[in-house]
Every structure is written in structure tokens, then in C-alpha cells.
Amino acid sequence: MAKTSNEESLLSGALSAWTTNVERADKLFFSLTPEQLGKEIAPGKNRLIYLWGHLTAVHDLMLPLLGLGPRLHAELDEPFLTKADKVVANLPSSEVIKKDWNEVNGKLRDGFAKFSVADWLQKHASVSAEDFAKEPHRNRFAILLSRTNHLSYHLGQAVIRDK
Amino acid sequence: MAKTSNEESLLSGALSAWTTNVERADKLFFSLTPEQLGKEIAPGKNRLIYLWGHLTAVHDLMLPLLGLGPRLHAELDEPFLTKADKVVANLPSSEVIKKDWNEVNGKLRDGFAKFSVADWLQKHASVSAEDFAKEPHRNRFAILLSRTNHLSYHLGQAVIRDK
Numbered sequence: 001m002a003k004t005s006n007e008e009s010l011l012s013g014a015l016s017a018w019t020t021n022v023e024r025a026d027k028l029f030f031s032l033t034p035e036q037l038g039k040e041i042a043p044g045k046n047r048l049i050y051l052w053g054h055l056t057a058v059h060d061l062m063l064p065l066l067g068l069g070p071r072l073h074a075e076l077d078e079p080f081l082t083k084a085d086k087v088v089a090n091l092p093s094s095e096v097i098k099k100d101w102n103e104v105n106g107k108l109r110d111g112f113a114k115f116s117v118a119d120w121l122q123k124h125a126s127v128s129a130e131d132f133a134k135e136p137h138r139n140r141f142a143i144l145l146s147r148t149n150h151l152s153y154h155l156g157q158a159v160i161r162d163k
Numbered sequence: 164m165a166k167t168s169n170e171e172s173l174l175s176g177a178l179s180a181w182t183t184n185v186e187r188a189d190k191l192f193f194s195l196t197p198e199q200l201g202k203e204i205a206p207g208k209n210r211l212i213y214l215w216g217h218l219t220a221v222h223d224l225m226l227p228l229l230g231l232g233p234r235l236h237a238e239l240d241e242p243f244l245t246k247a248d249k250v251v252a253n254l255p256s257s258e259v260i261k262k263d264w265n266e267v268n269g270k271l272r273d274g275f276a277k278f279s280v281a282d283w284l285q286k287h288a289s290v291s292a293e294d295f296a297k298e299p300h301r302n303r304f305a306i307l308l309s310r311t312n313h314l315s316y317h318l319g320q321a322v323i324r325d326k
Contacts, residue, residue: 006280007170010304014177017308042205042323117169141173145180145308152312153319160205160320 007117014144015112021151022105025055028158029101034094041161046085048161049094051154053080056101059108062147065125066140068111073100112144120144170280177307178275184314185268188218191321192264197257204324209248211324212257214317216243219264222271225310228288229303231274236263275307283307 004012029037029052037049046054057076063069079088092100120141123132132138167175192200192215200212209217220239226232242251255263283304286295295301 004299005170006284007168007173009284009299009302010170010173010177010280013300013302013304013308014173016300016305017312021312042208044325045205045323117173121169121172136167136172137176137179139172139176141176142179145176145311148308149180149184149312149315152315156316156319157323160208160323162207 011117011120011141014141014148018112018144018148018151019109021148021155024155025052025151025158028155030098032094036161037094039161041157046157048158049091049097050080050085051158052094052101053091053097055151055154056097056104057081058147058150060100060104062108062143063104063111065143066108066111067122067125068107072104072107076100115140174280174283174304177304177311181275181307181311181314182272184311184318187318188215188314188321191318193261195257199324200257202324204320209320211321212254212260213243213248214321215257215264216254216260218314218317219260219267220244221310221313223263223267225271225306226267226274228306229271229274230285230288231270235267235270239263278303 029048032048037052038047040047041051053076056073057080060071060073060076064071076092079091121136121139123129123136123138124140124143127135127138192211195211200215201210203210204214216239219236220243223234223236223239227234239255242254284299284302286292286299286301287303287306290298290301
């Protein structure tokens with residue numbers, strides 16, 4: 001067995017943290033009925049369905065940001081990203097969000113599997129080549145870490161709900 | 164300027180994510196009065212002071228786990244880790260928690276600054292040498308990532324509170 005290099009070990013740890021958190025979200029959201037998803041996490045706060053749609057939209061945006069292809073579900077932006085919860089009257093159903101969530105995370109997983117360490121250290125799509133030359137930490141790996149933290153942040157909120 | 168190696172770039176990204184989240188927590192908790200810290204994040208849920216003490220205890224535990232020295236504040240375990248909120252009658256004051264929080268995070272920061280990539284890839288203290296030989300992903304770097312996510316998770320909860 002070839003010895004894993006230090007850079008591969010570090011990357012593998014970060015990918016594992018991403019996968020663990022996606023699996024936690026799967027387990028949590030898949031276990032909820034449409035009625036439960038329609039409830040607020042606390043009085044007057046976001047509904048669970050909003051958190052799930054929001055996470056799906058943010059993960060979908062990672063595709064172009066990481067150079068893994070175009071958005072799959074830009075229609076999620078208005079209800080779950082640009083507008084607050086309970087502003088848009090007709091949200092996509094939980095079946096639709098589940099399908100989109102799985103599709104987006106699957107495409108990310110396939111893309112991640114093909115990225116080398118050097119690919120992860122390339123600039124992400126929202127930074128100019130000029131800025132990236134001065135700020136090389138604005139790379140794809142930073143997006144992976146920050147989106148893993150973003151997912152944890154909202155998972156922490158989702159578990160607040162009354163069971 | 165020496166070119167940064169790939170492994171140094173990856174590590175630097177993860178350390179930056181840790182620091183960013185500690186700073187977010189500083190900003191949030193330092194801005195609250197003792198009265199605000201005594202409020203629940205939502206009806207019947209944990210109080211903010213409990214979240215802060217819990218995070219301090221978990222960060223304190225990182226010191227021995229990462230080989231950075233003994234615990235500084237094991238007295239936080241009972242009120243904030245082993246017992247649920249509102250079980251222990253007399254919690255440490257918010258001034259004490261703030262002091263402990265700063266002390267623990269400062270010691271972690273100093274220790275992190277001295278760790279090489281190879282140090283981060285060493286086994287953490289809760290895994291045996293035998294298990295680590297089979298499961299090399301159970302390293303200190305995995306602790307850094309998981310505790311960053313843990314911090315995000317509870318920050319997401321802390322912002323739920325009514326302002």
C-alpha cells in the first residue's frame with residue numbers, strides 16, 4: 001500500500017468532515033414528515049423546510065463556485081436564499097427538496113472525488129485572478145471548510161425543534 | 164518569499180476556519196450582558212451561558228487531547244458537559260467563563276502556532292497506538308476540524324435567541 005502523503009491526509013480529513021455532516025443532515029431531514037418539516041425550529045423562527053431548502057441552494061451554488069459545472073437548481077434561490085422564510089407563499093414540496101438535495105450533494109461528491117490537492121488549492125470562481133495572486137487562501141478548499149461549518153451551524157438549529 | 168507548500172496551505176485554511184469561528188463566538192458572547200446570557204435560546208432550551216460554558220469545557224478538553232498540556236478548567240465539566248442545563252444550581256459567573264474561555268483559546272492558539280503538519284497528523288490522545296496504526300485518520304487534525312464544526316453548531320443555536 002502506497003504511503004499517504006501529508007497533503008492527502010489533510011485533504012482526506014476535510015472531505016470526511018464534509019461527508020459526516022451531509023450524512024447527519026440526511027438522517028435528520030429524511031426522518032421528518034412534511035408536517036414536521038413545516039414547523040418552526042422555535043416560535044417565530046425559520047421552519048425546518050426552509051433550513052433544508054437553504055442548505056440545498058447553498059450547496060447548489062458550490063458547483064459553479066468550485067468549477068464543477070453550472071447550477072442545477074437556481075429556482076431555489078428566491079424562496080430559500082434571497083427571501084426570508086415565510087415571505088414566498090408556495091415553497092417547493094419536501095419531496096422536491098429531497099430530490100434536489102440528493103442530486104446536488106451527489107454531484108458535489110462526484111466532483112470532489114476527481115479533485116487533486118492542487119485542484120482544491122485553485123482559486124474559487126468568486127475571486128479574480130488578480131486578487132487570488134495576493135490572497136491565495138481564497139481557494140476551493142476554504143469553500144469546502146466554510147460550507148461544512150455552514151452545514152453544522154444550521155444542523156445545530158434544526159435539532160432545537162421540539163420533538 | 165518562500166513558496167507555501169500544499170500541505171501548509173491546507174493546514175492554514177483549517178486553522179483560519181478555527182480562528183474565524185472563535186472570533187465569531189467572542190463577538191457574540193462578549194456582547195451579551197449577564198442577564199442576556201441567563202436567557203434560554205428558545206423556550207425550554209439551553210441558556211446562552213450554558214452554551215458558552217459548554218464550548219469552554221470542550222475547548223479545554225482539546226488541550227490534553229492534542230498533547231498541549233493538562234486541562235486548565237476541569238471544574239467546568241460537571242455544570243456544562245456531564246450535566247444538562249438547569250441541573251446544576253450555581254453556575255460559574257459570566258466573568259469567570261469569559262476569563263476561562265480566553266485563557267483556554269489562548270493556550271490552544273499558542274500550541275497550534277508551534278505544530279507542524281506532521282504534528283497535526285499524529286494520533287490524538289483518545290486513540291491507542293494500535294488503533295491509530297489501522298485508523299490513521301484519527302489524528303489531531305480531525306479534532307481541529309470536528310471542534311470547529313462543533314463551535315459552528317452551537318453558534319447557530321446561539322443566534323436563534325430573541326434579540
